[in-house]
Amino acid sequence: MSQRPLPLAGLRIFDLTRILAGPTCTQILGDLGADVIKIERAGAGDDTRKWGPPFLKDKDGNDTHESAYYLSANRNKRSVTLDLAKPEGQRLARQLIAKCDVLIENFKSGDLARFGLGYDQLKAEFPRLVYCSITGFGQTGPYAPRAGYDYLAQGMGGIMSLTGQPESVPGSEPVKVGIAVADITTGLYAAISILAALRHRDATGDGQQVDLALLDTQVSWLANEGMNYLVGGKVPKRLGNAHPNIVPYQVFPCADGYFILAVGNDVQFRKFCEFAGRPEIAGDPRFATNPVRVKNREELVAILREITATKPRAYWLEGLEPLGVPCGPVNTLDQVFTDPQVLARNMKIEMTHEPAGVRLPMIGSPIKMSATPPAYRRAPPACGQHTDEVLRELLELPSAEIEALRRRGVV
Numbered sequence: 488m489s490q491r492p493l494p495l496a497g498l499r500i501f502d503l504t505r506i507l508a509g510p511t512c513t514q515i516l517g518d519l520g521a522d523v524i525k526i527e528r529a530g531a532g533d534d535t536r537k538w539g540p541p542f543l544k545d546k547d548g549n550d551t552h553e554s555a556y557y558l559s560a561n562r563n564k565r566s567v568t569l570d571l572a573k574p575e576g577q578r579l580a581r582q583l584i585a586k587c588d589v590l591i592e593n594f595k596s597g598d599l600a601r602f603g604l605g606y607d608q609l610k611a612e613f614p615r616l617v618y619c620s621i622t623g624f625g626q627t628g629p630y631a632p633r634a635g636y637d638y639l640a641q642g643m644g645g646i647m648s649l650t651g652q653p654e655s656v657p658g659s660e661p662v663k664v665g666i667a668v669a670d671i672t673t674g675l676y677a678a679i680s681i682l683a684a685l686r687h688r689d690a691t692g693d694g695q696q697v698d699l700a701l702l703d704t705q706v707s708w709l710a711n712e713g714m715n716y717l718v719g720g721k722v723p724k725r726l727g728n729a730h731p732n733i734v735p736y737q738v739f740p741c742a743d744g745y746f747i748l749a750v751g752n753d754v755q756f757r758k759f760c761e762f763a764g765r766p767e768i769a770g771d772p773r774f775a776t777n778p779v780r781v782k783n784r785e786e787l788v789a790i791l792r793e794i795t796a797t798k799p800r801a802y803w804l805e806g807l808e809p810l811g812v813p814c815g816p817v818n819t820l821d822q823v824f825t826d827p828q829v830l831a832r833n834m835k836i837e838m839t840h841e842p843a844g845v846r847l848p849m850i851g852s853p854i855k856m857s858a859t860p861p862a863y864r865r866a867p868p869a870c871g872q873h874t875d876e877v878l879r880e881l882l883e884l885p886s887a888e889i890e891a892l893r894r895r896g897v898v
Contacts, residue, residue: 495519507560511675517563528568540555569874589619595634596620621699624701625703673701733751753776800816
């Protein structure tokens, strides 16, 4: 059977992003079939190419110029080097934009206007263009001119005030999430917004600017804790691994380590207590329902910690799962990427990295679609790997002209 066209086949993206938020967005679109043209600086490229070690090793065991960080968010793209500071580079950029449906950029607010590539400078010439800007603080507001980074967004957006051990623990302090969640979530929202803008474009013929900010996204990610504050008026405190609204819902010790117990309702709590050989705890008026368990969190958790510590992890996981009591291990990454469920869902894949001549392990897309699933067509490119290909294909430039542009440092 022939492969069905991917859902975004026929869309072309002019990708002026680097680091993580923008590349996350464009990788999602590329996985779903869009032709992503990644524009990079000649000789330098995306900053994250140098963010190692580790670096991908070529077939001879030597480090390449592709860090693992860069490889995480740049598959299904074609890399073109282009010097936007040169008038010829700006002219080529406009010619390429004319062949694209979407422009995505994460320059500081207003920076692209220096090259004649700001939204207001392009919208009349390209009225159908969807122009997505990703910045730390957005295109408006008092912080708009500032540079923004994931770490700052996590701090300013409140998530660090909720992450880490409680203040009562000696030496505790606010802690950032271990991955760049503000960047990644902004990339997700950008992809969703672009698809909505394309839907509008196809219905009306009008493009528009999409304005995404790391801080906005991080604030939106406060979710139930943000609403707890807005409705209840009480500033939440750090709870470590505990849940603000459900008890018991946290990491517990066992005889050989730790496991997660995630009791979501009173029926599950009764089943846990019965399995633990302490059914009377579920009948205790202090613990019988979730609201009273939240109020009496410290007393209950202290009792449960003594109980769980008496048995090994396998006892709890193997005994509670058949009863429908949610629980799980705290896996290290080697355990994650050998987990049978992770492997069965194709969350670990391999691609051929042609410049390095090796097979490249990668994290798969979480998107599962019955008719048009994501496809892994291109490994993350070397810097400028597709410059000649794209200029010949889209602009029909002859090889001699491309070489002349290269000699002048335009590409």
